[in-house]
Amino acid sequence: MCLFGFGVYHAAAVFKGARTQIQRPTDATAPALPGTIYVVQGQAIYRFDHGSFRRITAEEGWMQPAVSPDGGVLVAVKRSLNRSDVYELGSTGRVPLPLTHNQAESVEGNHWAFYPRFSPDASRVYFSYDPKDPDNNYRVDLAIFATSSDPQSSQTVQWTQPNEYTGGDVEPVPLEHGGLMYTKFSIDEQSIVHSQVWFQAAPGSAGAALTKPADDCAQPAVSKDETMVAMVCRHGGLESTDLELAQLDESTPALGAARVVVHGGLVASPEFSPDGKLLAYLAPASASGPFQLWTVAPNSASAPAPRQITTHLDLDPSSAPAWTNS
Amino acid sequence: MYFPRPSRLIAGFVLAGLVGLVMYFLPVFQSASTATSRTGPLPIQVGDPLRSATGPFTVLLLGSDDDAKFPQDRVNTQSMLLVRVDPTAKQATMLSIPRDLWVPIPGQGMGKISTAYQTGGADGAVAAVESNFQVHIDEYVWIGLEGLVHLVDELGGVDMVITNPVMDDFYPADINTNDPYGYYRVAVLPGAAHLDGVHALQYVRSRHGDLRGDFARSERQQQLLMAIKARAEHLNAADIPGVAEAMQGELKTTIGLARLRVLLSMAGAFNGSSVHRVLLLPPNTSEGTAAGQDVVLPDWSQILPLVHQSFP
Numbered sequence: 001m002c003l004f005g006f007g008v009y010h011a012a013a014v015f016k017g018a019r020t021q022i023q024r025p026t027d028a029t030a031p032a033l034p035g036t037i038y039v040v041q042g043q044a045i046y047r048f049d050h051g052s053f054r055r056i057t058a059e060e061g062w063m064q065p066a067v068s069p070d071g072g073v074l075v076a077v078k079r080s081l082n083r084s085d086v087y088e089l090g091s092t093g094r095v096p097l098p099l100t101h102n103q104a105e106s107v108e109g110n111h112w113a114f115y116p117r118f119s120p121d122a123s124r125v126y127f128s129y130d131p132k133d134p135d136n137n138y139r140v141d142l143a144i145f146a147t148s149s150d151p152q153s154s155q156t157v158q159w160t161q162p163n164e165y166t167g168g169d170v171e172p173v174p175l176e177h178g179g180l181m182y183t184k185f186s187i188d189e190q191s192i193v194h195s196q197v198w199f200q201a202a203p204g205s206a207g208a209a210l211t212k213p214a215d216d217c218a219q220p221a222v223s224k225d226e227t228m229v230a231m232v233c234r235h236g237g238l239e240s241t242d243l244e245l246a247q248l249d250e251s252t253p254a255l256g257a258a259r260v261v262v263h264g265g266l267v268a269s270p271e272f273s274p275d276g277k278l279l280a281y282l283a284p285a286s287a288s289g290p291f292q293l294w295t296v297a298p299n300s301a302s303a304p305a306p307r308q309i310t311t312h313l314d315l316d317p318s319s320a321p322a323w324t325n326s
Numbered sequence: 327m328y329f330p331r332p333s334r335l336i337a338g339f340v341l342a343g344l345v346g347l348v349m350y351f352l353p354v355f356q357s358a359s360t361a362t363s364r365t366g367p368l369p370i371q372v373g374d375p376l377r378s379a380t381g382p383f384t385v386l387l388l389g390s391d392d393d394a395k396f397p398q399d400r401v402n403t404q405s406m407l408l409v410r411v412d413p414t415a416k417q418a419t420m421l422s423i424p425r426d427l428w429v430p431i432p433g434q435g436m437g438k439i440s441t442a443y444q445t446g447g448a449d450g451a452v453a454a455v456e457s458n459f460q461v462h463i464d465e466y467v468w469i470g471l472e473g474l475v476h477l478v479d480e481l482g483g484v485d486m487v488i489t490n491p492v493m494d495d496f497y498p499a500d501i502n503t504n505d506p507y508g509y510y511r512v513a514v515l516p517g518a519a520h521l522d523g524v525h526a527l528q529y530v531r532s533r534h535g536d537l538r539g540d541f542a543r544s545e546r547q548q549q550l551l552m553a554i555k556a557r558a559e560h561l562n563a564a565d566i567p568g569v570a571e572a573m574q575g576e577l578k579t580t581i582g583l584a585r586l587r588v589l590l591s592m593a594g595a596f597n598g599s600s601v602h603r604v605l606l607l608p609p610n611t612s613e614g615t616a617a618g619q620d621v622v623l624p625d626w627s628q629i630l631p632l633v634h635q636s637f638p
Contacts, residue, residue, distance in 0.1 A: 083511070107495070108495040138535060139535065140534075167536075195489070237487070240487070283518075284485065288520075288557065
């Protein structure tokens, strides 16, 4: 009878609301995709190819990997308490070399570095960094900088000037002809925060918004031929996002009318496949929960059907999948 | 040899099963007996309990620093949210009250509204809001910082859309520490996110790096409340002991089980469009100084009509 009572005690827990069981990527299987994709879970970078995952770093604050144009080198962020640095590392994760040195003795003397991306010629690495405001140490706004991809070099240029007290400029996408696409934030007269995809031709130049404030678009990804832009837009909402696609006219520059590819839910961090035929992005398996890897065919004539690639992972949605041919 | 009669055997198994169930739900009973520390009765209308559970009601949500900077019974409320829920119409309104709002506090004189809880407990906070905003409050919920962290973790995290980077070089490191005045750097990155308790707290507590200061924090607190509501849709009775255990000592409320049941059952009916969010931005308020402190000054001629649209 005591055993029966003990059994009832444990059986009651069976009726708890369903909780997603999380797997390590190395324990998961998934449909194979062309090329190699780098994703992040539990502060480690994983390499996904031929349908299986391999961990290439320790679980030590690693996030936001980006791959060089030839696929041979990665840049990624290593985050710790109070600071983060950009490192260059081989495609199997070995021998990380720091490109930034953000450690300081005082807490507020440290710096952040996020969202590293190679330039198309691989000579520079763009990233978001928080320069200090000498007049107000409460102000911490990220600006986009570019540095040489050679760890021995220290030439760094500030590209953007963020709007004050908005959190700053993030998610740089360097373009073939030297321009830069990124996300800029603003706060309007009604105290509403907006995000816009922005274009800048040169360091310190004025730049131009490619999307309207009311669309609240962010996280731009550009196809390799630079004709298409994928972005995440929330249109004033705080509970869901859309994955949208627009033609890019680099001569103006301007974006054509945006088309919704994935509507609603929580969509994050799109990235084109190297051939431009697929978009990878991160979203929960259902309406909520940990983020999984999905793909969708952006050029599908009919309404494209998203394809869920992973089922029980807990991927970092701020780390866009880094997709390469090699 | 003694063999029990079948009826005794069945009764024994039923009893053992009941004991198992009681043990499973024990944290709920413990929480109910220790968490509510209200010293005086709220002016709740006594009547048909079913009607009062399903009729419209107003809740004051209080969020506190319960860290080592304050004696345990003398904490401020860093956030005050007035919520009107209409279960029948499936509508809700959330009004964030600025913590630095300079108001007359019953029994205390002029002060920041955040100090009403410090001097008068939940009764004091309820009285300050009722007298200044001229509303009737049916229930209150108080939650401490660690309580919020535990709640979000017990729910399995919350899903949020982070509108912009939330950056703070002076975020208080005041939980589980020997130095309650220490600080560390926070960077909550933008975009869709699945936040655990610690990061959800960072998101709703940080205020130094935002142009809108405490108003931005209030907006994020409302957003978190909606995210918690969304996760609560997946809860059922078997989850309640775990939640209650996680909240031990970190939650005080007058909400009874009948009303809680109604709230849980209707959580899925609310979405973004059925929840009206109100912030007391300028011109409803203005920044100023009083008694040597930076405060938020109310313009009651603007605030009261706004409040009474939603809070009878």
